[in-house]
Amino acid sequence: MKGLVISASRNIFMVKPDASGPGGETARKQLACRIKGKVLKGGERYGKPLAPGDRVCFDVDSGHPHRGLIRDVEARKNLLTRFNRQGQASQLLAANVDLVLCVTTPVSPPFRPRFLDRVLLQADKAGIPPVIVCNKQDLCEAGRADPDTEERLQDWSRIGYPVLRVSARTGEGMDELRSYMAHGFSVLLGQSGVGKSSLINRLVPELPIRVGPLNEKYDRGNHTTAMSVLLEIPRLGEGTAIIDTPGMRRFVPDRIPAEEIPYYMREFARLVGTCTYGLSCSHRTEPGCKILEALSNGVIHEDRYESFLRIRDELAGLGYND
Ligand SMILES: Nc1nc2c(ncn2[C@@H]2O[C@H](COP(=O)(O)OP(=O)(O)OP(=O)(O)O)[C@@H](O)[C@H]2O)c(=O)[nH]1
Ligand SMILES: [Mg+2]
Ligand SMILES: [Zn+2]
Numbered sequence: 001m002k003g004l005v006i007s008a009s010r011n012i013f014m015v016k017p018d019a020s021g022p023g024g025e026t027a028r029k030q031l032a033c034r035i036k037g038k039v040l041k042g043g044e045r046y047g048k049p050l051a052p053g054d055r056v057c058f059d060v061d062s063g064h065p066h067r068g069l070i071r072d073v074e075a076r077k078n079l080l081t082r083f084n085r086q087g088q089a090s091q092l093l094a095a096n097v098d099l100v101l102c103v104t105t106p107v108s109p110p111f112r113p114r115f116l117d118r119v120l121l122q123a124d125k126a127g128i129p130p131v132i133v134c135n136k137q138d139l140c141e142a143g144r145a146d147p148d149t150e151e152r153l154q155d156w157s158r159i160g161y162p163v164l165r166v167s168a169r170t171g172e173g174m175d176e177l178r179s180y181m182a183h184g185f186s187v188l189l190g191q192s193g194v195g196k197s198s199l200i201n202r203l204v205p206e207l208p209i210r211v212g213p214l215n216e217k218y219d220r221g222n223h224t225t226a227m228s229v230l231l232e233i234p235r236l237g238e239g240t241a242i243i244d245t246p247g248m249r250r251f252v253p254d255r256i257p258a259e260e261i262p263y264y265m266r267e268f269a270r271l272v273g274t275c276t277y278g279l280s281c282s283h284r285t286e287p288g289c290k291i292l293e294a295l296s297n298g299v300i301h302e303d304r305y306e307s308f309l310r311i312r313d314e315l316a317g318l319g320y321n322d
Pocket of ligand 2: 196197198210211224225244245246247
């Protein structure tokens with residue numbers, strides 16, 4: 001049988017069988033599956049070899065109709081990952097998605113543009129269009145926003161990333177968010193406490209999922225969502241689903257060689273190769289560097305350039321082991 005991976009925890013993968021299988025719609029109860037032989041071909045280098053959104057081929061256990069064994073994963077159209085520094089391995093976040101919703105906040109937890117720049121980089125590397133979702137707009141009206149937020153939101157919009165200003169609390173911006181999500185799989189990414197689960201609760205109130213309070217002392221989330229899970233939302237259109245992910249404190253880009261970073265930063269990408277020293281330019285001090293020129297002309301925002309330098313230094317020191 002074939003089905004869709006809904007969630008992945010340790011060695012158990014929840015799989016929803018396709019409706020076309022025996023029994024039709026009534027047979028679409030999720031099965032708890034293990035992997036046949038424990039290692040999935042092609043998944044050896046990941047901590048968990050499957051992610052929500054993956055399509056798998058599996059057998060049902062005849063003695064336990066709610067258990068199964070996964071034999072194979074189908075070819076993916078894309079795969080969103082990050083690098084797990086502790087485990088020194090790629091971590092799969094979601095597979096076969098159509099949209100990455102990069103969630104941030106103007107305050108509580110504090111606005112962190114560098115986190116978002118990293119997520120945008122990874123989405124572009126994976127070939128999945130990102131949309132920036134700035135949640136908690138109700139707190140802006142209360143005058144609490146970080147003054148840099150609006151400037152950076154406008155800059156991301158200028159360089160080609162759609163920006164939505166929303167509030168899970170008041171419902172502001174939800175129609176626009178829904179229209180982006182219709183007819184595809186979306187994944188929510190962002191730091192703990194930015195309101196990813198709250199956005200899902202607002203969008204799909206019939207499926208309440210757990211949201212958690214902020215830690216008052218540190219003004220950040222408490223890692224309420226423990227594992228990624230895919231939720232189907234047929235009400236928003238045929239084939240619509242959203243993947244909620246656990247908040248992360250840091251986002252380390254995965255398997256992007258330091259010299260390739262400018263290809264995945266949109267306002268840098270069009271300048272790649274045009275410096276006097278061509279592809280060997282480090283864009284730090286060289287004469288005739290088009291990236292430094294763009295920085296001084298305001299074509300590249302100084303904060304994006306700072307993100308670029310920091311990401312490059314970090315990735316250069318990382319040495320991914322494939
Ligand atoms: N003022 C305000 N608070 C919000 C809004 N959205 C979420 N919150 C609050 O922010 C806190 C964290 O929300 P969650 O939805 O649990 O955040 P999360 O991003 O899912 O967090 P993790 O699961 O830890 O990654 C909760 O106290 C929410 O009530 C909003 O639009 N405005
Ligand atoms: Mg959550
Ligand atoms: Zn240069």
